Amino acid sequence: MFSWKVVHDGKTPPPGQAVGPLERMSWGRTVGIGAQHVVAMFGATFVFPIVMGLDPNLAILFSGICTILFLLIVKNAVPSYLGTSAAFVAGAGAIRAQGGNSAEVTGAIMVGGLLLLVVGVLVHFMGAEILRKALPPAVTGxxxxxxxxxxxxxxxxxxxxxxQWVALAVAVFMVVGAVLFPGFWGRIAVFLGLLFGFALSFILDKTVGGIERVGADGTAAVTDRVAFTGWSDAAWFGLPSGKLADGVNAIHAPDVSLVFVLLVVPGVIALIAENVGHVRAVADMTGEDLDPYMGRAL
Incomplete structure (x- = not known):
């Protein structure tokens, strides 16, 4: 299961060709692509929990755990990284607007996840054709x-x-890099953009000074773009602790409310379409039949 066939002599595949789920390039290129995907997913994985009023550290922890479980369930046939989904943001916002707390948000999301699990089991035993009819490519796309x-x-x-200016410079760098950089370097333009943005921010901190940030309490302060303070004091290992903004513990038991569950259920439809679209996209790129794994992927 955890063995991958080296293709294209470990080099970047020619135009129009892909690297399959059970194939790989050289380890250097494989690690580079993997690092880029983590970078690409990190923004949403970290920010969406904050938007929903939850703990981003806990989200990142379970993002890694669930990605490993996913790859075990699909037997490494469907490459995917599991991050937090935008599908629950609207539902969480509606729950907050109705006076719900973090425990009720996580309770509703938990029920949504269980519902998705039921759909996955049904698709696994009934076949992916039912999803193909209900969710054609135009819908999933x-x-x-x-x-x-x-x-x-x-x-x-x-x-x-x-x-804004650093953000614009990084965006331009990534677009230009993806178009003009040769071979494999163009494939990891996002990861190179991260390194470029880090270096540019560090240089600007040392030359023109920091930027003004507004804290959660509304006070403004000038801080460096790149700050290493706190790294030496941070623990390498540990569990999320403390309380969230609404006073609920970072690690808490979910509180299930039927009213709030109904606000989240529509997001499950988006999750189904998102996952189906992902599996189909991988199948189209690699030319492999991944329908037998559709239920497991859900």
């Missing part, structure tokens, strides 16, 4: 596209105001 568009407010409201 549109849902995946809209989920991407949902990230735009996160960028506009959280990342962009921090430092």
């Amino acid at each position: 549109a849902v995946v596209m809209l989920i991407g568009f949902n990230l735009a407010p996160v960028v506009a409201g959280i990342y962009w105001p921090q430092d």
Whole structure:
């Protein structure tokens, strides 16, 4: 299961060809692509819990655990990284607007996850054809596209105001790199963009000074873009602790409320379409039949 066939002599595949789920390039290229995917997913995985009023550290922890479980369940046939989904953001916001707390948000999300599990079991035993009829490519493609568009407010409201010029420079670097960089370097333009942004921010801190940030209490302060303070004091291992903004413990038992569950259930439909679209996209790129794994992927 954890063995991958080296293809294309370990080099970057020629145009129009792909690396299959059970194949790999050289370990250097494989690690580079993997690191880029972690970087690409980290923004949403970290920010969405904050938007929903939950603990991002706990989300990142279970993102890793669930990714490992997913790969075991699909027998490594469907490459995927499991992060937090935008599908629950609207439901969590509605729960908060109705006076719900973090325990009720996680309770509703838990029920949504159990519902998705039931759908996955049904698809596994009844076949993927039922999803093909209910969710044609036009539907799954549109849902995946809209989920991407949902990230735009996160960028506009959280990342962009921090430092617009650095953000613009990094975006331009990634686009130009993806188009002009040769071979494998163009394939990891996102990861290189992270390194470029880090270096640029560090240089600007040392030359022109920091930027003004507004804290949660509304007070403004000038801080460096890149700050290493706290690294030496942080524990290498530990569990999330403390309380969330609404006073609920970071680690807490879910509180299930039928009213709040109904607010989250529509997000499950988006999750189904998102996962189906992902599996189909991988199947189209690699030319492999992944329908037998559709239920497991859900």
